[in-house]
Amino acid sequence: MKLSDISPKAGSKKRRRRVGRGIAAGQGASCGFGMRGQKSRSGTGTKAGFEGGQMPLYRRVPKLKHFTIVNPKHFTVVNLSKLAELDAQTEVTLASLMEKGIVTSNDGPLKVLGEGEISVALTVKAAGFSKSAQSNIEAAGGTCEVVG
Template sequence: MTSFSLNSLQPQPGARRRKTRKGRGIAAGQGASCGFGMRGQKSRSGRPTRPGFEGGQMPLYRRVPKLKHFPLVNPTTYTVINVGKLAELKAGSTVNLTSLVEAGLLTKPAADQPLKILGSGDLKVKLTVQADAFSEAARQKIEAAGGTCETPV
């Protein structure tokens, strides 16, 4: 096997085919109408219909998501943290994304997404928690410890 260098690389023989030159006479095989037929919407220059167009009928890509069990197109992804991790913080403090990053419980890239508090673990300290979403168990545990749950409007 021979060694190759980047400046000597080239495609295998026969790997690249010449572009078909349309409209260059009948002998070329793609003369006159260039393989698009005689008349009609699909023969016009610029191809006026977009991909997925079905002649005005509700197209498949718009019919299908109305059915159940299809994934969300733009799902909301949260930065999640459990209530058990918040037990390490001192009582009476306000907990939000920036305070969690400063405390070292979250990393900086995770702080780009909205915050959600989950209910795993125990909480004994009273905290004011500011988050975008709470699980039901997390809300109950924070309020049982005497704290409050705040969500932005």
């Protein structure tokens, strides 16, 4: 067998249609594109998704309600009621909470939410705080530090 002997399988190659070569050829004159209109003109026509000047679907869909966030932020969430069990003057981080067993899984940066009451002064280092959580911690004499 030689390289020159190799040929494509029969029927796999189809010759290109030669349009505009007269009536007898089957695709003469308007070449199967009709007489008038944008799609009969020479050139490529319109791009995919073009709707004649109307705002196309791919541009108007994300503006509508009830679409999910594409890249949502995931946080490890803990409420103030869980932090109330800790001793006073404790430094609270995600690592220290996992060590104590208050948080069992690391689902992302730590975020403190304001459900419950707290009466001990804590130094809390987290990626985010709800407004009620931050005000409750500071009212109890603690500090809130946002960690990047």
